[in-house]
Amino acid sequence: MPLFQYKGRNQRGEAVRGHLDAASPDAVAGQLLNSGVIPIDIVIAQARADVFGAIRARLAASSKITLTDLALFSRQMYTLLKAGVPIMQALRGLHESTQNPALAKVISNLGESLDTGLDLTSAMRRHPQVFSPLYVNMVQVGETTGSMQEVFLQLALYLEREKDTRDRIKSATRYPTFVVAAILIAIFIINIFVIPTFAKVYAGFKIELPMATKILIASSNFTITYWPVMLFALVAAIFAVRSYVRTHEGRYRWHKFKLRVPVIGNIIYKATLGRFARALAVMMKSGVPLVQGMTVVSRAVDNDYISDRIVQMRDGVERGETIARTAAATGMFPSLVIQMIAVGEETGSVDELMFNVAEYYEREVDYDIRNLSTAIQPILIVFLGIMVFILALGIFLPMWDLVQVARKG
Incomplete structure (x- = not known):
């Protein structure tokens, strides 16, 4: 319904204004008179309606349909069909009660497709980004055998379990990913800020530096000099890998590699x-x-x-x-x-x-x-131990040499 802007006076003679959704100006006038307001001017707020429509359209486009939304939709469909509600009425009810704008739009499209004579399976095939082949095939079996409510129950149970499995995998990979990222950031900070400070100190003593220290200083100098190139190479490598993974061969190799990652x-x-x-x-x-x-x-x-x-x-x-x-x-x-x-x-x-x-x-x-933490802690401890050992050799060996020289002097 269009949005109307009105001006009027209440029972105390005070000026009032506002907006109302109605089918016509007469309907707006009727609502105002019933509420005790005498209408003076009623005009359609076209610009404002367009703004609201644009906002609603943008929100609907930006929202994402998750597994939780689909599981809830399937369980609600099961409940309504089990109660004997016709499928068209069930879709209308879900369209009005669904909180996700994107899913509400899809449900509305399903209802419109059914109005044109399509079956539910064909209507769902028009939305492959929402309904997977598994989902559509099961709905087709339900329509063929007349067991739609049982199919929606099985789909709800499957999607709920699928959501739980994906959440557990994410929780399994979150901890090691965070730890490895923290280690890489620490190495970058040490190369940029810590090692150059020690290098300036050692340069003033004019002593022969151990090989481990020379390697650390050379690594630090390289990082400071070429970090923009390194950053560009890293970003380019990420884009290249992502582009390769989008190909059939790349996706196959990546999926195979994921299964062989330790732990x-x-x-x-x-x-x-x-x-x-x-x-x-x-x-x-x-x-x-x-x-x-x-x-x-x-x-x-x-x-x-x-x-x-x-x-x-x-x-x-x-x-x-x-x-x-x-x-x-x-x-x-x-x-x-x-x-x-x-x-x-x-x-x-x-x-x-x-x-x-x-x-x-x-x-x-x-x-x-x-038991993931127990399994991955030894790997991380060994990695951290090697890094600390190399840093200790590179930084403290020259200090040890200085102490020996001072004692001999």
């Missing part, structure tokens, strides 16, 4: 396999065929290296091999997990066993994260 790589590896197992179990439980489920999940694990192994498993299943045999051929899973998958195939409950596999890896990730 942290093992956590990422287990978390990714847990994500794969849970996603496949959710899709199978929702009625998605195994081969189609593996195809979709291979694009949802967010790691090209493991995705390639999942595709190998899918190709093996298409050839008639068992899941356990194809899983063993990839080398991704330990023997315990392969035995669990084999039991699931024999009993016809692969989805339940895949849930067990996911829980197994999630427990492993929890344990590794709790």
Whole structure:
């Protein structure tokens, strides 16, 4: 509705002015008379409405749809559909109650697409940046089988677990990243400020400096002289690496490298396999065929290296091999997990066993994260010890030589 600007007088004869949203000037006049205000002038505030519209549009464009938003949307859809609310009415209600402007816009677009005759799956495919292939395929199965509410429940549970897994990985990598950054900053400060001070002191004594001291001074001089070049090279290297990682080959190599990083790589590896197992179990439980489920999940694990192994498993299943045999051929899973998958195939409950596999890896990730500090402290201590040892040799050896010369004199 347009925004109107009005002027009037209240019951005491005082001048009042303000703004109201209404369908027409007559509607504004009616609202004012009902509130005891006699209207004098009513004009449309077009410029102000445009400003407000621009602000709302900018906020909607800048906001981001997170996993938490999608999980909440899925759980609300499950609750509404379970209560018997029609899907169009459910979308209208969620559009009005959603706090995220970007998600509200997407929900509005879904409703408009349904009004034109599209099904929900086709409407969601118009928003690939919001709804992943896994999400869309599960909704399609729900529409085909008439089990939409169960599908939205499974999606809500999966997205909540996915959010929890990503948060744990971030917490696992935050501490070592902070420590390494602090060490690099300390080295830079020592090179720029500390070592030059000692170099001036040693230059005044005109003595032969030890090799360790010469190396430190040369390193400091190089840093002071060429730090702009070093900074430019660092920024250029970062942009080059990021550009390479955006390519198919670069992304594959980067994802493979992440899994081989000491300590942290093992956590990422287990978390990714847990994500794969849970996603496949959710899709199978929702009625998605195994081969189609593996195809979709291979694009949802967010790691090209493991995705390639999942595709190998899918190709093996298409050839008639068992899941356990194809899983063993990839080398991704330990023997315990392969035995669990084999039991699931024999009993016809692969989805339940895949849930067990996911829980197994999630427990492993929890344990590794709790013990991350204990595992990484020795590496950091050794690194810090080597750095302190080199600095001590370079700075204090000349002092020792000066003391020896003074004693002989």
